[in-house]
Amino acid sequence: MKALVMALLLLLPAPGLAADPVYIADVPLEDPVAEARAKALMAELRCLTCQNQAILDSNAPQAQTMRVEVRERISAGEDPEEVRAWFVERYGDWVSFVPPARTDTALLWAAPFLFLLLGGVLLARRIRR
């Protein structure tokens, strides 16, 4: 439901420049390895006020704040997966572009294999006949 409300809100015209009082600049981390890990994670976290964008790609203020959060946590030595877990706990599964591996997503993750299996069986029957 939250997603639906969000989606409906997003259909309204963009508010423009008005609401953007403090702009925090993107400051890459000093350590290139840590920065690369932070970037990789940012590409997989969803900007919650945008239409289907990763926070890495978004100009929205909230995405900006989330990027700062990711960089701070990564530079403090947290593992990217720990950071992701923190975001998921805070904003729900929706925030991560990687769907969770649980029973309710089993079908999603099994889909490629099921399709391959089904096709393979049909194909084998077709050729053997």
Added chain:
Amino acid sequence: MIPELGHFALWLAAAAALLQSVAPTIGLWRDEEALSGLAVPAAVAQGLFTALAFAALTWAFVVSDFSVALVAANSHTMKPDMYLVTGVWANHEGSLLLWVLVMALAGAGVAVAPATLGPRFRARVLSVQGIVSLGFFAFLLFASNPFDRLIPAPTEGQGLNPLLQDLGLAVHPPLLYIGYVGLSVAFAFAVAGMLENVVGPAWAKATRPWVAGAWAMLTLGIALGSYWAYYELGWGGWWFWDPVENAALMPWLAATALLHSIAVVMKRDALRAWTLLLAVAAFSLSMMGTFIVRSGLLTSVHAFAVDPARGLFLMILMALYIGGALTIYAFAAGRVAEGRQFAAVSRESALVANNLLLTVILGVVLVGTMYPMALQAAGGAQISVGPPYFNMTIVPIVLVMAFLMGVAPLLGWRRSATGHLAARLLPAAVAAALAVVVALTLFGVRGIGALLGFGAAAWLAVASISILAKRGLTLNSAGMALAHLGVAVSILGATASGALQREALVAMRVGDAIQMGPWRAELMDVRPIAGPNWTAVEARLDVRRGGDSVAILRPQSRMFVAPAQETTESGRAGWWTGELYSVLGQPDGTGQWQVHLWFKPMVRLIWWGALLMAFGGLLALGGRVRALKPRRGVEMSGSPIPQAA
């Protein structure tokens, strides 16, 4: 007055569609040729009247007649002239009118083209097309009338979404629609083929040009959409696995599979039932794509004209057509035998493997796109299925397909020898190995996916070129080889631009410079500029390499007047080796500007590859015409290897 004429023309076109669907149905049933023959003039009339309606709407946009509600809501007098015209289809009603226009013109095309399968079959095809158009006319006239008046007329319109004021996106919908509608013709041929029980090589030969043309246009349309997202959305990405992108990708995947399976029907009279099912699926997915884009059911970066109520109408329409076609299929499938047999190692089985893998990709895209919605509707959690999922599942399949695409064209029909394969594929294997070694040593690529990507691109490119280099090429196999080469080129572009990309993100003052690999970019100045309906801040970045100025990048942050909206315009400069891409961010208040700079190696190859694919598809329209020096033995064409019986 003119909008009313347009509205009237639309009703006349709908009446013509009604005649086109009913007259042949009764005529064929009662065996009255005079009645079934009415389908031809009805289809031509439908085309003419729809064109008139479209012209009337275009006129309303060009003269900015704001008493037409659609124009008032989507246009503005300050908009550049070109976008006055393209604005006609940059909204829901107008784009649907464009859809029926293309559909009506395709119907008229079928009506006037030579009826290779006889007048009876043509009448049946036209009646199916008439029924399909009728639904869309009903949708237009009852639920989305583009000619609705707005009284009193406002003095100014509300303007067009600035993101859509772009040449790429102006051409993108017509291309996609031509593709979708081409698939609707294939759908009509499939349904008519089942009803008339004529599915076989001659049927496949008559249907295939429509599929090839539709496929080429879809390829171009999707590539253009991707290119637009790349330069206009300003994130430097080119494919986001966004629901709307997936909605266009799914019919393309089905059409790709159909294009290959219909070749099997044409050459070997096998896979008939499967091909029919694909033809039904391809158009069903096109309708579903339009439905997804228009209904706003899924959040997307590309959703521009959204209305849930209309979604319901489209869904009912879709259910009727898909349900109807599948019912006919269920009855006909028993009659339409699968056709001739083939061995495990044969061109047919390679094409079946291609179809299988394409269908798996299609299934994964469908499940991935719909799963979050379904889960939520079932009261479950809200999840996101994004790029990581799709890349993880689909990239490996694409790599396997690239391997098979190198081998399949060398296999013979029915039962293939394998002795010649090693020698014929040696150059491709050497090229693949070389590509991997070069990527590993010279460029320091370490990711296994990227290495396989380079290898696959080289393998497929060399294998495809070796087909082109052979004598006795038909247009058909030249088209196939070019399209496969295009896939290789796109894979190379996608792999290189991802794996070898360089990136810098800095806050700079005017006069500052950054070093990114061999490039040094200096911020020369940041100044305001004005366009016809926007103002912008434009930065000038002087990029030098080894002391020589190689490019001036001009990224902008644009503020449109009507509607008031901000967009970023990337500043780009490119060579065949790659492209410098820059985005101007916000100022921090102390005179510093956020500047984002990338070098994306070979990124343009992604779209050049798609162009090659589309060109190959159009060449294949030519069929079995000889392209180069003729060679003896007609039965050899398209099958480079003599069949080992």
